[in-house]
Amino acid sequence: MRFDPNARVPNLGTRAALDWGGVLELYSSRHVATRFDLGDAVVWYGKDTVVPPLSAPGTGTIAGTRHQLKWSLGVSLWF
Numbered sequence: 001m002r003f004d005p006n007a008r009v010p011n012l013g014t015r016a017a018l019d020w021g022g023v024l025e026l027y028s029s030r031h032v033a034t035r036f037d038l039g040d041a042v043v044w045y046g047k048d049t050v051v052p053p054l055s056a057p058g059t060g061t062i063a064g065t066r067h068q069l070k071w072s073l074g075v076s077l078w079f
Contacts, residue, residue, distance in 0.1 A: 001043055009048075018042045021070065033076040041068040 001017040003009075021039020043066050 012045075012048065015046075016044045031078050033078075035072075035074040035076065037070070037072045037074075039070045041070060042066070043068075 002014045003012040005011070019039065019041045021037060024036045025033060026035075027033045045064060045066065047064075
């Protein structure tokens with residue numbers, strides 16, 4: 001993952017990332033399907049300090065690995 005320079009962390013640069021997850025699809029005999037996706041994006045920052053969302057610079061800064069949960073739900077109809 002590549003980060004642009006910003007006011008809080010100007011030299012973050014490129015970091016290793018892993019995006020993984022799964023999909024569950026259920027089909028009925030009445031031309032309706034539902035789909036549920038669940039995943040996690042993991043970014044490794046190493047020993048560098050990053051500012052988590054919803055915190056001011058200088059407070060609540062952490063180093064290491066961060067996770068971002070991703071999910072979606074869909075319904076399909078076909079004729």
